[in-house]
Structure formats: C-alpha cells, structure tokens
Amino acid sequence: MAAPHDGAEGAACQAMIERALASSAAVRTLMRAMERAGCPVDRAFFSCERCAQECQGGYDRARGVILCQQHMQNSRSLIEATMVHELVHAYDDCRAHVDWTDLKHHACTEIRAANLSGDCSFSQEFARGNFNLRAQQQKCVRRRAELSVAMNPTSQGSKDVKDAVAAVWRHCYNDRAPFDAA
Ligand SMILES: [Zn+2]
Incomplete structure (x- = not known):
C-alpha cells in the first residue's frame, strides 16, 4: 500500500x-x-x-x-x-x-563503511545531538558498527557484537581502501 x-x-x-x-x-x-x-x-x-x-x-x-x-x-x-x-x-x-554470517567479517565492513562514508561527519553527528566533538569520529564509528552488527541474526547478544568489533577494530579502522589508493 x-x-x-x-x-x-x-x-x-x-x-x-x-x-x-x-x-x-x-x-x-x-x-x-x-x-x-x-x-x-x-x-x-x-x-x-x-x-x-x-x-x-x-x-x-x-x-x-x-x-x-x-x-x-x-x-x-x-x-x-x-x-x-x-x-x-x-x-x-x-x-x-564477505561472509555475512561471520560477525567479524560483518564488523569489519561496518567499521569501514561508517568510517569512510561521512556517517560520522561533523554535521551528521551534530544533527544527532552529539555535541562533544572531540575524538568523536572513533567513538561514532564504533557505536554505529556495533548497532549494525547487532542486527545480524547470527549475533547472540551485545557481548558477541562488542567482541567482534573489538577483534577487527585496529585493522579495519585503518583500512581506507579504495580511498588511500594513489
Ligand atoms: Zn552497513
């Protein structure tokens, strides 16, 4: 309808x-x-x-x-x-x-998508009412990745989600492909 x-x-x-x-x-x-x-x-x-x-x-x-x-x-x-x-x-x-049933795979691509998309840009965060902008990017990316991974039917709860994001955080947050390509 x-x-x-x-x-x-x-x-x-x-x-x-x-x-x-x-x-x-x-x-x-x-x-x-x-x-x-x-x-x-x-x-x-x-x-x-x-x-x-x-x-x-x-x-x-x-x-x-x-x-x-x-x-x-x-x-x-x-x-x-x-x-x-x-x-x-x-x-x-x-x-x-990407194996979407593997929470670490899912976490990695959500970290990258949040980090590289402008999801966490100044104006988007401001619109959400997050006014403390210092070091906001990393916190925002982590929060949004966790929210997205939590929707994965494979997830068994918030510990699962946080563990998956934490396990791949450093590697995937620093992987800026294809935007770092010459
Ligand atoms: Zn996503």
Whole structure:
C-alpha cells in the first residue's frame, strides 16, 4: 500500500541518486574501484524504496544498493553518505567475499563503511545531538558498527557484537581502501 506522498518521495530519491552519481567524488571513486576489482556497477545498481525497517539503506548481493526513500529527508549529504556506506559494503563483498554470517567479517565492513562514508561527519553527528566533538569520529564509528552488527541474526547478544568489533577494530579502522589508493 503506497503512502500518500510515495510518488513524490520516490522521485525525489531518484533525483538525488542522479545528482550524487554526477557530483560525488566518493561515489565515483568507489564505483571505479568496483570496476577495477571485477564488479562493475551502473545506475541500475541503486534503487529507492520505502523500507520496513528504521534504516537509511541497505546492500544486498542480488539487488544492489537500496536507499530508504522515506528517511532521506531531501538531504543531499544524507543520501551521499548512505550511498557511500552501502558501496563500501558492495566493494568489500567484491574484493573480500564477505561472509555475512561471520560477525567479524560483518564488523569489519561496518567499521569501514561508517568510517569512510561521512556517517560520522561533523554535521551528521551534530544533527544527532552529539555535541562533544572531540575524538568523536572513533567513538561514532564504533557505536554505529556495533548497532549494525547487532542486527545480524547470527549475533547472540551485545557481548558477541562488542567482541567482534573489538577483534577487527585496529585493522579495519585503518583500512581506507579504495580511498588511500594513489
Ligand atoms: Zn552497513
């Protein structure tokens, strides 16, 4: 059943995808890296839908990157951060064949996606009401990675989640590929 503004909301989401593809250096860097890694993607890789869950987007091997149109708030920076976040998952899946049932695998790609996407940028954190900005990046990345891994059905509780994130933290937080490539 479509919501009253479903059509306009979907169209706005599609238009923001077009704009991000044309103007976001981070989106283009990731798409080029996927091509080099043997997983070329194009416009059709991105779709908008009304998501059932309280998430901004998702990545699925079969369906590509999904943007949750009702949560995009007509915000260019939010949709770009979401596209980059999900593209980091897609890139990791391409280059490292992520085993989504392995919490450490999942934790690693969530750490990278949160760290590299702008999810934890000044304005996004400010909008969430986190005003203590000193050393906020690491705390934010850790918190968001833990929240994402907690949604993994394999997880048996918060200790499992914290252990998985801690086990891969240093390596994955410092792995900035493909953004560190010359
Ligand atoms: Zn994620």
